[in-house]
Amino acid sequence: MSLQTVKSLLQDYEKTKKLMNPRKLTFKGVDGYDVYNPSNIFIHEGVEHIVGRVEKRDEEVSTAMFFKRTGDTLFEVNKALPSYPLQDPFLSVLGDQYIFGGTEVFFDNEEAKWRTVLYKGKNLNALERFLEAPIGMKDVRVSQFEDGRYILLTRPQGQKGGRGKIGMIVRDSLSDFTTKTIEDAPVFNQVPKENWLGANELIPLEDGTMGVLGHVVSFTKDNERHYYPMVFTIDPETLEPSPMKIIATRNDFLEGPSKREDLKDVLFSAGLLLSGNKATLIVGVSDCEVQLIDMDNPFTTL
DSSP states (O other): OOOOOHHHHHHHHHHHOOEEEEEEOEEESOTTOEEESOOOOEEETTEEEEEEEEEOTTOOOOEEEEEEEOSSSEEEEOTTSOOBSOEEEEEEEETTEEEEEEEEEEEETTEEEEEEEEEEESSTTSOEEEEEOOTTOOOOEEEEOTTSOEEEEEOOOBTTTBTOOOEEEEESSGGGOOHHHHHHOOBOOOSOTTOEEEEEEEEEOTTSOEEEEEEEEEEOTTOOEEEEEEEEEEOTTTOOBOOOEEOOOGGGSOOOOOSSGGGTTOEEEEEEEEETTEEEEEEEETTTEEEEEEEEOGGGGO
16 A cells, blocks of 8 residues: 555545534533543443543643533533543443543653553443553554454554554454553554654444544644544454545634644544444544534545
C-alpha cells in the first residue's frame, strides 16, 4: 500500500465532505475547569456516560472523571464513580467487561514521563490495572474480533515509529499482552515520516473487519500542530490495514477557545457512534472542549 500524505487526504476529503449539526457538550459539576479529549459515549446502568479529561486552562494536571448524560448536550459528574489521575481517557466494552485507560504522567528524578495504562473489570467501581505500555507511548487501544481474538494497537515514536506510527498485536487472551509485546509489535507503514498518526478507538464492524478511528497529524514550519480525525479498517484474515481517509477538519466545528495558540487546529478523535448509514463523531477541540457532529457512516465508503 502506498503512503498517504495529509495533503492528499485533505484534498480527497474536501471533494466529498458532508457534515451536519456541530454542537458543544456542556459538563456540570466542574466549574472553573475545562473538559476535553473524552472517551466515546457508553451505557452504564442504563444511562449514557462519557469519561472526560478535566483540567484548568493554564495547567496540565489532569483528572479523568465520569459524567452521566442529563440532557441532549448536557453531562453531569457521576459522583458514584471514581476518578483517575489520567489524561485523554478511553473506555470500551468487550463482552461483559469494561476496558478503561488513559495516559499516566509521572516524574522520575524530576523528569516528566508518560505511558498508556489500562484497567479491566465488570464493575466501574472495581477496575483492575492490568497493562502498562512502554514509557513514552500513548494511544494504545484494545478490542476483539468476531472470532474472539484480541487486537491491540500501539503507537511507538522515535527510532521505531518516527513522529508516530500505528503498530498491531493479535492474541487469544488479554493476559498475552505485556509491556514487552507492545514494545515489539510490528508497525504499519501508512504515512511519510513528516506526518504522524495514532489510534483512538477500535470499532468492530458488521462485516467482521475492525474499524479504527484515529488521528493523522501534520506540522507547519512554526511547529503548529494540525490534527485530523481519520478512519481505516483492518482485515481479520490478512491483518492488513485499508487506505485511510480524513473525516473532519477544525473548520467543520463551532468556534471556540484554545488552550494554546499552537493547539487551535487540534481535533482529538474521541468516539464514533454508528447507526446504520449515519454516524456521530465526538472530538476534543483545541484542548479546551468537546463537540459532536453528524455525518454519513465513514466506513461504508472505505
